[in-house]
Amino acid sequence: MWSGRQGRLRPVGCVVEELRCRRREREAALRKARREQQLVSKRLLRDDVLEEVEGGCVAKILGEAEIQQFLRLAQRGTEEKERERALVSLRRGLQHPETQQTFIWLEGSIRTLVGLLTSSQALLQLEAARCLHELSHSEQSAVAEACLPATSYLLTYLSGHSSDFIELCLYTLGNLIVESEAVRRQLLPQGIVPALAACIQSPHLTVLEALGYALSQLLQAKEAPEMIIPSVLGSTLPQHILRLLQPGPKLNLGVAVEFAWCLHYIICSQVNNALLIYHGGLSTLGLLLLDVAGAVQRTEDAGLELLACPVLRCLSNLLTEAAVEVGGGPNQLEDERVVAALFILLQFFLQKQPSLLPEGLWLLNNLTANSSSFCTSLLSMDLIEPLLQLLPVSNVVSVLVLTVLCNVAEKGPAYCQHLWPGPLLPCLMGTLASSDTEVVGQSLELLQLLFLYRPEAVEAFLQQSGLQVLEQHQEEAQLQDRVRALQKTALHR
Amino acid sequence: MQLPPALRSRLVGAPGAAEPLPVERDPAAGAPPFHFAARRVRFPRDHEFFEDGDVQRHLYLQDVLTQVTEAPERPRVPEFTCQGAGCCQVFDTLEDYEHHYHTLHRNVCSFCRRAFPSVHLLDTHILEWHDSLFQILSERQDMYQCLVEGCTEKFKTGKDRKDHLVRRHLYPADFRFDKPKKSRGPATPVATVQVLAEALGDDGEQSGGDAMEVCSEHAGPLPERVGERRTYSHRIPSTICFGQGASRGFKSTKKRKEHR
Numbered sequence: 001m002w003s004g005r006q007g008r009l010r011p012v013g014c015v016v017e018e019l020r021c022r023r024r025e026r027e028a029a030l031r032k033a034r035r036e037q038q039l040v041s042k043r044l045l046r047d048d049v050l051e052e053v054e055g056g057c058v059a060k061i062l063g064e065a066e067i068q069q070f071l072r073l074a075q076r077g078t079e080e081k082e083r084e085r086a087l088v089s090l091r092r093g094l095q096h097p098e099t100q101q102t103f104i105w106l107e108g109s110i111r112t113l114v115g116l117l118t119s120s121q122a123l124l125q126l127e128a129a130r131c132l133h134e135l136s137h138s139e140q141s142a143v144a145e146a147c148l149p150a151t152s153y154l155l156t157y158l159s160g161h162s163s164d165f166i167e168l169c170l171y172t173l174g175n176l177i178v179e180s181e182a183v184r185r186q187l188l189p190q191g192i193v194p195a196l197a198a199c200i201q202s203p204h205l206t207v208l209e210a211l212g213y214a215l216s217q218l219l220q221a222k223e224a225p226e227m228i229i230p231s232v233l234g235s236t237l238p239q240h241i242l243r244l245l246q247p248g249p250k251l252n253l254g255v256a257v258e259f260a261w262c263l264h265y266i267i268c269s270q271v272n273n274a275l276l277i278y279h280g281g282l283s284t285l286g287l288l289l290l291d292v293a294g295a296v297q298r299t300e301d302a303g304l305e306l307l308a309c310p311v312l313r314c315l316s317n318l319l320t321e322a323a324v325e326v327g328g329g330p331n332q333l334e335d336e337r338v339v340a341a342l343f344i345l346l347q348f349f350l351q352k353q354p355s356l357l358p359e360g361l362w363l364l365n366n367l368t369a370n371s372s373s374f375c376t377s378l379l380s381m382d383l384i385e386p387l388l389q390l391l392p393v394s395n396v397v398s399v400l401v402l403t404v405l406c407n408v409a410e411k412g413p414a415y416c417q418h419l420w421p422g423p424l425l426p427c428l429m430g431t432l433a434s435s436d437t438e439v440v441g442q443s444l445e446l447l448q449l450l451f452l453y454r455p456e457a458v459e460a461f462l463q464q465s466g467l468q469v470l471e472q473h474q475e476e477a478q479l480q481d482r483v484r485a486l487q488k489t490a491l492h493r
Numbered sequence: 494m495q496l497p498p499a500l501r502s503r504l505v506g507a508p509g510a511a512e513p514l515p516v517e518r519d520p521a522a523g524a525p526p527f528h529f530a531a532r533r534v535r536f537p538r539d540h541e542f543f544e545d546g547d548v549q550r551h552l553y554l555q556d557v558l559t560q561v562t563e564a565p566e567r568p569r570v571p572e573f574t575c576q577g578a579g580c581c582q583v584f585d586t587l588e589d590y591e592h593h594y595h596t597l598h599r600n601v602c603s604f605c606r607r608a609f610p611s612v613h614l615l616d617t618h619i620l621e622w623h624d625s626l627f628q629i630l631s632e633r634q635d636m637y638q639c640l641v642e643g644c645t646e647k648f649k650t651g652k653d654r655k656d657h658l659v660r661r662h663l664y665p666a667d668f669r670f671d672k673p674k675k676s677r678g679p680a681t682p683v684a685t686v687q688v689l690a691e692a693l694g695d696d697g698e699q700s701g702g703d704a705m706e707v708c709s710e711h712a713g714p715l716p717e718r719v720g721e722r723r724t725y726s727h728r729i730p731s732t733i734c735f736g737q738g739a740s741r742g743f744k745s746t747k748k749r750k751e752h753r
Binding site for chain 2: 027038162171224265337340355359382
């Protein structure tokens with residue numbers, strides 16, 4: 001069902017332990033960057049481990065004379081193969097930052113390269129594009145910005161048909177997009193949004209994945225909510241993105257990951273989410289969630305959390321839209337299979353990526369908060385106990401689990417009837433003893449609801465030494481009022 | 494985390510939901526000193542709640558981009574020749590052939606055999622170069638359409654359009670796919686050469702009347718080539734093309750030698 005394109009989801013082969021260590025370092029760097037709001041920097045995407053050899057030959061630094069010679073040969077050589085080879089040599093040299101610097105400062109070099117990019121010799125075109133791609137990759141702003149004269153052509157070529165070439169243009173554009181706001185301020189009037197909207201109709205998966213990547217970088221830009229997302233929403237891109245996220249035999253994981261992230265950046269920017277709901281976003285995402293949960297059960301593929309994460313976020317944020325609050329119709333998510341899928345994913349996260357548990361529980365909160373239907377589903381599908389099993393994971397997870405339980409309990413006696421007797425109260429005794437104030441606070445809220453709607457639970461609470469547990473927190477400023485209120489309720493039963 | 498066995502079958506079952514239990518709230522619920530209220534929560538872009546997921550996403554991107562920078566090693570096939578009209582290029586990988594085909598044979602003008610990178614540019618070219626009605630109409634209304642996909646502006650003259658491209662869309666002044674047609678009919682060989690020659694001598698400024706075509710090797714002046722082309726062009730009928738079937742540029746001396 002999933003036409004897997006596994007290639008991109010596996011790291012380049014290396015010793016496992018080295019990889020893990022390297023990965024931890026990269027993770028720390030990314031975390032730091034995000035806190036400084038620098039997560040969209042090219043430097044981070046590039047990652048300095050890239051001094052890999054290409055097919056055994058180390059990239060040699062080229063001097064001015066050599067560069068000029070290669071350019072001359074490429075432009076005026078008599079033999080096609082000779083011209084191609086010259087460009088290939090140039091490209092290899094351009095992997096080196098020093099060569100890049102020399103190149104961009106050489107008079108006429110970019111102009112020549114752009115000329116070759118627009119030549120009718122297809123293979124020269126391709127090699128010239130690869131040279132540009134190397135330059136676009138650079139961490140030096142001057143080098144990347146030297147590619148700007150080529151952007152109108154890169155965009156023009158997106159309407160072409162050669163999938164390899166288009167893919168290359170897209171990754172080059174993606175690099176340039178990430179470079180700086182100045183670059184984006186050129187790309188937008190040059191028509192990057194309509195160009196992408198036309199290109200997204202391509203049937204080629206490699207093109208689509210590259211497009212999704214470039215678009216996701218565009219949407220992640222700092223100025224995106226004001227400058228970019230409105231025109232994206234005004235184009236046909238949203239409909240196409242949703243189309244590409246439709247579950248089914250043609251769904252490709254690599255492509256879906258990119259467009260799910262695109263959708264996430266659009267939605268969390270809160271520009272016009274009603275439009276996405278109008279185009280059936282809720283139902284597409286809901287069905288996609290079911291699909292991902294199904295895939296998770298079938299395969300060991302660790303890449304699925306890359307898709308699950310943005311889908312969860314999109315659904316969760318969309319559920320807060322006013323358009324969804326008004327009940328009934330296609331704007332509502334009413335299918336309890338979504339809850340089943342979510343729990344399958346929670347189990348998957350617990351095993352593969354525990355850091356995603358809070359996000360999954362956030363969706364569960366948004367599903368259950370205002371919905372008697374979903375709260376009933378939790379009960380009828382016996383999901384309370386699995387939920388409780390997540391309590392020990394972390395304090396953040398505990399608070400979220402308790403919040404969801406509160407969502408259920410606050411709906412009244414009919415719901416609390418299913419919460420006690422049962423494993424809830426013993427678990428609550430555990431969370432009440434926590435050292436974390438927020439965990440205890442949320443436990444107290446739940447206890448109040450339980451006592452109110454299920455008074456029989458009070459007796460059981462007292463028998464399990466509940467009062468002693470409460471006493472521990474009597475002096476805690478944020479808790480004491482609630483503790484006292486509960487003590488009073490328990491004693492005056 | 495133990496899930497009830499019925500859950501998996503529920504996933505593949507029919508859509509729908511159980512009849513909700515009746516909701517019955519007591520006003521004391523969540524009343525001070527308590528404060529719980531069930532509510533949906535939204536997080537904006539930069540919220541720290543998203544940190545972990547964002548970091549995972551970027552780790553993945555780093556891996557992807559590492560693989561993208563490596564030029565792919567394509568499987569080689571036995572050499573074959575392009576079957577395009579008059580084209581004799583030889584290839585040994587399918588990807589190279591695909592790119593060649595799309596560059597030179599795909600969006601080809603049936604009137605003058607020029608190739609364009611996209612259908613959009615081809616259509617614009619045919620309209621402006623080969624449609625006699627266009628000339629007539631353009632005297633009375635704005636007919637020159639903007640080349641940027643998605644922009645619906647039209648202009649009285651090619652020059653106005655160019656100004657628009659430069660000012661509004663930040664296009665280069667010497668954008669190679671927007672060179673106004675010289676005021677003659679479908680290009681004759683002589684015209685072609687002159688046109689090419691002018692283009693070759695062109696230093697990037699707009700001297701009116703360069704060929705609107707894809708095949709630009711006029712990245713820089715190539716003086717030694719011009720003479721050759723001028724000599725040959727008179728004698729070659731317009732229907733014969735060498736090497737790349739689509740354009741009448743004489744790109745490859747090698748191929749020309751082969752055809753003598």
